[in-house]
Amino acid sequence: MAQTSMDSLKEQLRVYFIMGSNNCERSPLEVLAEAIEGGITMFQFREKGKGALSKKEQYALAKELQALCRKHHIPFIVNDDVELALELDADGVHIGQDDERADVVRKKIGNKILGVSAHNLAEAKRAIEQGADYLGVGPIFPTSTKEDAKAAQGTAVLRLMREHGLSIPIVGIGGITANNAKKVIAAGADGVSVISAISLAPSPKKSAEWLARAVSEALNE
Numbered sequence: 001m002a003q004t005s006m007d008s009l010k011e012q013l014r015v016y017f018i019m020g021s022n023n024c025e026r027s028p029l030e031v032l033a034e035a036i037e038g039g040i041t042m043f044q045f046r047e048k049g050k051g052a053l054s055k056k057e058q059y060a061l062a063k064e065l066q067a068l069c070r071k072h073h074i075p076f077i078v079n080d081d082v083e084l085a086l087e088l089d090a091d092g093v094h095i096g097q098d099d100e101r102a103d104v105v106r107k108k109i110g111n112k113i114l115g116v117s118a119h120n121l122a123e124a125k126r127a128i129e130q131g132a133d134y135l136g137v138g139p140i141f142p143t144s145t146k147e148d149a150k151a152a153q154g155t156a157v158l159r160l161m162r163e164h165g166l167s168i169p170i171v172g173i174g175g176i177t178a179n180n181a182k183k184v185i186a187a188g189a190d191g192v193s194v195i196s197a198i199s200l201a202p203s204p205k206k207s208a209e210w211l212a213r214a215v216s217e218a219l220n221e
């Protein structure tokens with residue numbers, strides 16, 4: 001990836017909000033609208049786990065959320081479901097170690113954004129070789145949002161990836177809030193990805209603002 005595209009992707013990853021209908025206690029569309037007002041920079045549609053919508057309902061919700069993102073120039077990424085991403089002409093796809101291989105997905109999606117989860121250096125290096133544009137690294141802190149999440153590993157893994165010369169855009173994920181976001185950036189991430197810190201916040205707008213402020217302060221320190 002060219003340096004300028006890498007730099008602009010790093011900016012887009014600063015406050016990366018992930019959400020499905022079952023992560024909210026109210027209308028996902030309202031939650032996303034407030035999160036956008038608060039300053040999120042990227043959005044991932046992740047409809048999975050207990051209470052997830054049927055395929056048909058997922059498509060309808062994704063369409064609405066995507067339209068809102070488009071209106072505000074927020075990149076819209078689909079989790080796991082490459083076919084849905086292609087059907088929607090989404091801006092990108094995020095896949096993990098248990099999903100389709102990154103090089104196979106890269107061939108299917110052309111130059112759309114490809115995010116890959118990595119839990120350690122070896123997975124990170126392989127994801128880069130297979131064509132990832134950015135990495136989602138974690139869980140950094142304990143999370144109860146993802147049922148099958150691995151154990152929290154702290155920020156050391158981010159530092160290790162940078163010490164080994166990886167320059168790819170990276171977001172930390174798992175248990176991140178405005179109170180611990182600075183540690184994630186200080187360890188080498190370009191941004192933070194969060195679900196519950198925004199989706200369950202009394203004010204998704206304020207929560208997004210606080211996260212954006214913490215990230216921006218940490219990047220300038």
Ligand SMILES: Cc1ncc(COP(=O)(O)OP(=O)(O)O)c(N)n1
Pocket residue numbers: 016018044046048079080094095096097098099115116117135136137146171173193
């Ligand atoms: C930005 C980001 N990072 C990591 C993940 C987790 O992906 P995965 O390991 O495939 O787990 P599921 O989200 O599919 O349950 C993510 N979605 N986004």
Ligand SMILES: Cc1ncsc1CCOP(=O)(O)O
Pocket residue numbers: 138139142143144145146149173174175176193194195196197
């Ligand atoms: C999808 C995912 N992948 C690793 S942890 C996680 C859940 C993050 O949710 P939260 O921000 O609520 O801890």
Ligand SMILES: [Mg+2]
Pocket residue numbers: 079080094095096099
């Ligand atoms: Mg996945």
